[in-house]
Amino acid sequence: MNVVLRNGLIVTMNRARDVFRGEVHIVNEHIAYVGKAQKPAPPGALVIDATHMFVLPGLIQAHVHLCQALFRGDADDMKLLDWLKKRIWPMESAHTPASLRASARIGLLEMAKSGTTAVLDMGTVHHTQHQLEAVAESGMRYWGGKCLMDLKSSSGPLYEKTSEALRETEDLMREWKGKHALVRYALCPRFAVSCTEGLLEAMVDLQEREQAVIHTHASESKDEIALIKQRTGRNNVDYFAHLGMLNDKTVIAHGVHLTKGELKKMVRAGTPLVHCPSSNLKLASGIAPIKTYVEAGLKVALGADGAPCNNSMDPFIEMRLTALLQKPKFGPDAMPAQMALELATVGGARALGAEDRLGSLEVGKLADVITIDRSHPSVATVENPYSAIVYSCLGRDVRDVFVHGRAVVRNCEHQLWDEHEVIANAQRERSSLMKRI
Numbered sequence: 001m002n003v004v005l006r007n008g009l010i011v012t013m014n015r016a017r018d019v020f021r022g023e024v025h026i027v028n029e030h031i032a033y034v035g036k037a038q039k040p041a042p043p044g045a046l047v048i049d050a051t052h053m054f055v056l057p058g059l060i061q062a063h064v065h066l067c068q069a070l071f072r073g074d075a076d077d078m079k080l081l082d083w084l085k086k087r088i089w090p091m092e093s094a095h096t097p098a099s100l101r102a103s104a105r106i107g108l109l110e111m112a113k114s115g116t117t118a119v120l121d122m123g124t125v126h127h128t129q130h131q132l133e134a135v136a137e138s139g140m141r142y143w144g145g146k147c148l149m150d151l152k153s154s155s156g157p158l159y160e161k162t163s164e165a166l167r168e169t170e171d172l173m174r175e176w177k178g179k180h181a182l183v184r185y186a187l188c189p190r191f192a193v194s195c196t197e198g199l200l201e202a203m204v205d206l207q208e209r210e211q212a213v214i215h216t217h218a219s220e221s222k223d224e225i226a227l228i229k230q231r232t233g234r235n236n237v238d239y240f241a242h243l244g245m246l247n248d249k250t251v252i253a254h255g256v257h258l259t260k261g262e263l264k265k266m267v268r269a270g271t272p273l274v275h276c277p278s279s280n281l282k283l284a285s286g287i288a289p290i291k292t293y294v295e296a297g298l299k300v301a302l303g304a305d306g307a308p309c310n311n312s313m314d315p316f317i318e319m320r321l322t323a324l325l326q327k328p329k330f331g332p333d334a335m336p337a338q339m340a341l342e343l344a345t346v347g348g349a350r351a352l353g354a355e356d357r358l359g360s361l362e363v364g365k366l367a368d369v370i371t372i373d374r375s376h377p378s379v380a381t382v383e384n385p386y387s388a389i390v391y392s393c394l395g396r397d398v399r400d401v402f403v404h405g406r407a408v409v410r411n412c413e414h415q416l417w418d419e420h421e422v423i424a425n426a427q428r429e430r431s432s433l434m435k436r437i
């Protein structure tokens, strides 16, 4: 699809962080022009008047759980391990192919409408194929895969034999390799608490063989760290380092309580961390010292985590909290708005090893582009675009979303799905699922 976004305030997020009034041209799946001068529109282009809009790269959420979207509001006000064992794992294990598909679809609908163009997703243990099919129909750029949980005493109803977990993973990887331009399979051992050492070692071998992303949780809560220490004698990330898991393709969610030594190891290995501030607050896990991490050279991205620990998948809320939460501890200038936006764009691209293709508006990059309407009363008078986007905007202000050059959202409406149908189906599937628990 060819598109011209004309006369918008372009927030490029390029190396110079240029911001100017001008236009962006999309030709097929790539960005073909970004500049101040008005240029002739490419053949057959849809020309959008962006006079009252910000135009910026799509937001990247590097840690989400599409499978949990149906459980929103059903696991409030609990601590991480109770939240998992008493609510989330039983609900995940009650999924059927139809409910998992419905969960993925409503999660993807919400995220697309609020400006997310790419996600790294931790799947659930069963029916992964159905979720990947829903993703492939969504227009969203996706990394993710089946969740692996093979430690019987710490996996509840989601326990699976190591050999079964690995076999299905390898089958799915084989099937989805090169199958869809926007879907990339990622290895998803849930967290060290639920995984045997043998499984984690197999993940490292598979990663090396397939050059795949490993996605996992670590050092989210103190209780989780104590469990790992009791079992392995090591801190969470130290344990991963010991197993050879730390490299630039292993993306770790949370890291709220890293030791200095663990931070150093992650920086040295180029291992990205995904900060999920709403989730860390809601589960009372703590506040990650992101300022310290960024200054140490850690790659940091953002994510909303699962719907039941947030309970929103709006990336603007995560950017706002990312900036605000550092200030009481480190001072008001600790995390300026611009830096929070960087983490949600170029930071996300870097975490996914895609900084040469995503994260900024530059000629030759893939056309993941969003527009934000500036007319809401909370935004209309704000001149500074970073301040407006991070402190005043919300997902409700996103107007258009292009992924890989395709219009996924136009004028606030999803272009590929009937929104009412997706929501009604999710409501039906949620109520049947709750009866199965």
Ligand SMILES: [Zn+2]
Pocket (backbone or CB within 6 Å): 063, 064, 065, 122, 217, 253, 305, 306
């Ligand atoms: Zn998570």
